[in-house]
Amino acid sequence: MMSEVRERMVRSGEVELCAVEYGDTAHPTVVLVHGYPDSKEVWTPVAERLADRFHVVLYDVRGHGRSSAPAPLRGGFRLERLTDDFLAVANAVSPERPVHLVGHDWGSVQGWEFATVGRTEGRIASFTSISGPSLDHFGHWINQRLKRPTPRRAAQLLGQCAKSWYVYALHTPLLPELAWRGPLGRQWPKLLARAERLVPDSYPTRSLPDDAAHGAWLYRDNVRARLRNPRDDAYAHVPVQLITPLDDPFLSPRLYDDLERWAPDLRRRTLPTKHWVPRTRPDQLAEWIGQFVLAHQHADVGQPLGTAANRPAHRARSGRPPSRSARVQAAYAQRFAGQLVLVTGAGSGIGRATSFAFAEAGARVIAVDRDAQAASRTAELSRLLGAGAAWAETVDVSDEQAMEKLAARTATEHGVVDILVNNAGIGMSGSFLTTSTDDWRKVLDVNLWGVIHGCRAFAQQMVERGQGGHIVNTASAAAYQPSRALPAYSTSKAAVLMLSECLRAELSAHGIGVTAICPGIVNTNITATAHFTGASESEQERLRAKSSRLYRIRNYPPEKVADAVLNGVLRNAAVVPVTPEARGAHLLARLSPKALRAMARIDPPL
Amino acid sequence: MSAVLSAELRGFQAVQRLAYECAEVVAAQLRPGTTEREAARALRAEADARGVRDWFHLPFAWFGDRTAFTGFKVPTQFFPTNRPLEPGMPFILDLAPIHGGFTADIGYSGSLGPNPLQDRLMTDLREHRELILREVRKRRSLRQIYEDVDRLMVRQGYQNRHRAYPFGVIAHKVDQVKERRWSPRVAGFGTQGLRGLVKDAVHGHREGWSPLWSPYRISDHPPHPGLWAVEPHLGFRGTGAKFEEILVVTDSADPEQSAFWLDDELPHVKRWKQAASLTDAKGGA
Numbered sequence A: 001m002m003s004e005v006r007e008r009m010v011r012s013g014e015v016e017l018c019a020v021e022y023g024d025t026a027h028p029t030v031v032l033v034h035g036y037p038d039s040k041e042v043w044t045p046v047a048e049r050l051a052d053r054f055h056v057v058l059y060d061v062r063g064h065g066r067s068s069a070p071a072p073l074r075g076g077f078r079l080e081r082l083t084d085d086f087l088a089v090a091n092a093v094s095p096e097r098p099v100h101l102v103g104h105d106w107g108s109v110q111g112w113e114f115a116t117v118g119r120t121e122g123r124i125a126s127f128t129s130i131s132g133p134s135l136d137h138f139g140h141w142i143n144q145r146l147k148r149p150t151p152r153r154a155a156q157l158l159g160q161c162a163k164s165w166y167v168y169a170l171h172t173p174l175l176p177e178l179a180w181r182g183p184l185g186r187q188w189p190k191l192l193a194r195a196e197r198l199v200p201d202s203y204p205t206r207s208l209p210d211d212a213a214h215g216a217w218l219y220r221d222n223v224r225a226r227l228r229n230p231r232d233d234a235y236a237h238v239p240v241q242l243i244t245p246l247d248d249p250f251l252s253p254r255l256y257d258d259l260e261r262w263a264p265d266l267r268r269r270t271l272p273t274k275h276w277v278p279r280t281r282p283d284q285l286a287e288w289i290g291q292f293v294l295a296h297q298h299a300d301v302g303q304p305l306g307t308a309a310n311r312p313a314h315r316a317r318s319g320r321p322p323s324r325s326a327r328v329q330a331a332y333a334q335r336f337a338g339q340l341v342l343v344t345g346a347g348s349g350i351g352r353a354t355s356f357a358f359a360e361a362g363a364r365v366i367a368v369d370r371d372a373q374a375a376s377r378t379a380e381l382s383r384l385l386g387a388g389a390a391w392a393e394t395v396d397v398s399d400e401q402a403m404e405k406l407a408a409r410t411a412t413e414h415g416v417v418d419i420l421v422n423n424a425g426i427g428m429s430g431s432f433l434t435t436s437t438d439d440w441r442k443v444l445d446v447n448l449w450g451v452i453h454g455c456r457a458f459a460q461q462m463v464e465r466g467q468g469g470h471i472v473n474t475a476s477a478a479a480y481q482p483s484r485a486l487p488a489y490s491t492s493k494a495a496v497l498m499l500s501e502c503l504r505a506e507l508s509a510h511g512i513g514v515t516a517i518c519p520g521i522v523n524t525n526i527t528a529t530a531h532f533t534g535a536s537e538s539e540q541e542r543l544r545a546k547s548s549r550l551y552r553i554r555n556y557p558p559e560k561v562a563d564a565v566l567n568g569v570l571r572n573a574a575v576v577p578v579t580p581e582a583r584g585a586h587l588l589a590r591l592s593p594k595a596l597r598a599m600a601r602i603d604p605p606l
Numbered sequence B: 001m002s003a004v005l006s007a008e009l010r011g012f013q014a015v016q017r018l019a020y021e022c023a024e025v026v027a028a029q030l031r032p033g034t035t036e037r038e039a040a041r042a043l044r045a046e047a048d049a050r051g052v053r054d055w056f057h058l059p060f061a062w063f064g065d066r067t068a069f070t071g072f073k074v075p076t077q078f079f080p081t082n083r084p085l086e087p088g089m090p091f092i093l094d095l096a097p098i099h100g101g102f103t104a105d106i107g108y109s110g111s112l113g114p115n116p117l118q119d120r121l122m123t124d125l126r127e128h129r130e131l132i133l134r135e136v137r138k139r140r141s142l143r144q145i146y147e148d149v150d151r152l153m154v155r156q157g158y159q160n161r162h163r164a165y166p167f168g169v170i171a172h173k174v175d176q177v178k179e180r181r182w183s184p185r186v187a188g189f190g191t192q193g194l195r196g197l198v199k200d201a202v203h204g205h206r207e208g209w210s211p212l213w214s215p216y217r218i219s220d221h222p223p224h225p226g227l228w229a230v231e232p233h234l235g236f237r238g239t240g241a242k243f244e245e246i247l248v249v250t251d252s253a254d255p256e257q258s259a260f261w262l263d264d265e266l267p268h269v270k271r272w273k274q275a276a277s278l279t280d281a282k283g284g285a
Helices: A040-050 A079-093 A106-116 A135-147 A151-163 A165-170 A175-181 A183-196 A208-228 A282-295 A324-336 A349-360 A372-385 A400-414 A437-465 A487-510 A537-554 A558-571 A580-591 A593-600 B007-029 B036-049 B064-068 B116-137 B142-156 B191-207 B267-284
Strands: A005-012 A015-022 A029-033 A055-059 A099-104 A124-130 A240-245 A266-271 A340-344 A364-369 A389-394 A419-422 A469-474 A512-518 A575-577 B054-063 B090-099 B106-111 B171-174 B226-230 B233-236 B239-242 B245-249 B259-261
Touching (some): A005 A079, A029 A040, A029 A079, A029 A106, A040 A055, A040 A282, A079 A106, A099 A106, A106 A124, A106 A135, A106 A208, A124 A282, A165 A175, A165 A208, A175 A183, A175 A208, A183 A208, A240 A282, A266 A282, A266 A324, A324 A349, A324 A558, A340 A349, A340 A400, A340 A437, A349 A364, A349 A372, A349 A419, A364 A400, A372 A389, A372 B116, A400 A437, A419 A437, A437 A469, A437 A512, A469 A487, A469 A558, A487 A512, A487 A575, A512 A558, A558 A575, A575 A580, A580 A593, B007 B036, B007 B106, B007 B245, B007 B267, B036 B054, B054 B064, B054 B191, B064 B233, B064 B239, B090 B191, B090 B239, B106 B239, B116 B142, B116 B233, B116 B239, B116 B245, B116 B259, B116 B267, B171 B191
Parallel strands (some): A029 A099, A099 A124, A124 A240, A240 A266, A340 A364, A340 A419, A364 A389, A469 A512, A512 A575
Antiparallel strands (some): A005 A015, A015 A055, B054 B090, B090 B106, B171 B226, B226 B245, B233 B239, B245 B259
8 A cells, every 4th residue: 555655855945845755646736744843754644545546745844854954043934934845845746736735733833824825825725724723813812812801711711821831841942952852852752652642653753853953943933923913814715624633732622713714614623632643543634634635626526524514613604603503513523524433223213313413414324233124224314414425234233243244344345433333222121030031132132242242343443443433332221220120121231331331441542432321211113122021922012002102202302312422422421321311310320329229119100 | 086076176176286386386486595484475475366365374484494393392483484595405385275165285395406305205205195095095093094104204214293283283174164254363374264173173072083183092083084184294304394285085985985185186296206207217228
């Protein structure tokens, strides 16, 4: 997969810049700009993933890697000089056509400058910004908050000030250089790997101490000047894709709240990860960059994925603040668009509603169910809802081999699953004494073993990929609420709940979240297909009808559970009780388990 | 079927066609920016121009996610609002004019520009039309039929949105009414039409049937002879689709004659026929 890499030197005024190119020059050109303290090699994983479809160009910013440094250093790193460098590289690698710009950290800070100054107009086709705000926007952001410091705004300002500690440190004379050329430079690879949970490899490169020492001038030459006197005309003249890592220790996501004002054509994306996204999430980055570049390469590509991401989440066109549901929808689309989601039990009820909710957010959905017709129906409607793609799979989750085959097939055809929803389950009611071993086997096979098979098959892939992921297991309120009517079902769901919590502990080291959903009484067909132990056939029918009727009267829609699933993934929640009764029982289980035990003795009126 | 229609049924058929005509004319006039109120007003003007003087209910128009009654909690939310139509948005026009003493109540679904999702919903409504007729002919109880429609919707992946209507009805009886020079309206519903419903409700209460086809026990009876305006309404995540047309129920012993749709020359039925002939042609080729 590694394509041929070509290196060239580009002259820009007094400095020589080292640029490398991947892929066919006939393809659209994508220029990736690195940050601080980095060199162009930070982009290698992303460049390799893009090389088969694009002409990818990386270059060392002046003073970094194999590019030469200006002399004297002071004043040589002004954004105007860096714009000269970018134009020189762009003209060298793609003289005819505008390039697609991607920047991370200081690369993105520079990128904002390139995308907002007049002299680059016509040279840039699109800009993807990762973890680096425009210093001008940042300046205005601070001014706004200083002028009208409402409690919320003051908190945002103070929060960002605390996160910017390293900026102050870099403004001290000489000390940063000494630290980087001394102990910090030696320890940095280890520190970085630990903080970002990276597998130690050849990155950072040997030039790091010098890069970091030179790069301090990026801050000294620009930050104070720009924050004090931000430009008022820093409007982006190109479409912008903003990718925000939500757990960035250096930048608050709030910095981008008013970005629509500066970048009218803005698409937002979020990632639940820390700062060094090009190293930690290359797959997702390559996917989003590729999509965005293609969308702005040809005018006739049609509707982009996850159209909800483009809905006015921050400011409605009419000037009214957007509704809560519009904000939530936008947050889902920003996070889930293009992600690969596999849902078991997707042929009906909560599974189906969850598939639809992910589809609406622009995810790629694999709908798995025992019932082929129902699964394909879910997939078909998911496509109509705007899913990136949707496929149906007919698999019985209790069949270990079938699940393993499914995992292997999915990996080869669609890639590693980003979000796995182990939802398939069956209902079983009846006292312990009437529950036969066959009944036990049936309910445990689906409700517990189904989840185990799902987790085993897919968690392994997620861990091996090393780029995070999420697993959602559908437990139940019955997992913590004992009941004399549901011994087998509750046992299976309690096991699922505990499995989820243990798995969460284990997988957190790999950046994989695990969420257990405890819905409660939801109006689905679980009652219509439930098995009532120790009842004759006719009695079964009556009990099913009666319980279905009760669930219908309760009328809690599966769509709300689906919303709780998406929200749970977004927040990386551990346990999510959904219906009010499930929440109540969850609370009572902690406050007064005795009361819950007393309730368990009540025979439900069926 | 139309060859054997009585004069009375022909009257109903004429006003139903008139109503669909109004809906089609107004639907063709909708532009981006048209509001629900403007659409409802246009429907009323069209009907007025065709000689309608009384209404069973005044026209409703729903745009966007209001076609699926998203977030509807109180009945006043059914009334037209100032929501503007946008390209690709689904809409539903619902009107119930009275003409020459005959009542019709129709629902027309469409979208401004293509909307594949609503197209799909409309296509799937066909099964409901067939299911309802089949089960009415079998003389199953209305409540059971309601539940079967519900089950079909769930299997299709949709939600039942007619449950949001007053009393959760999937259908209600329509009748001939006296033409009065003055017929006031209460909350958009004509008093003449309401009087008919109330009269039926009183009769029905004594005889054990109801003019409202609901999911409740009052509808646990076989279909009562008369004319029923049937309106299955599908909702799917912010998109809704419905049709509404008259189903004739008689006490004939012949199943074919015991129940039939008053008119098969309606926009949605023609659409299905066209689609079917298209797929046939494809299959043949």
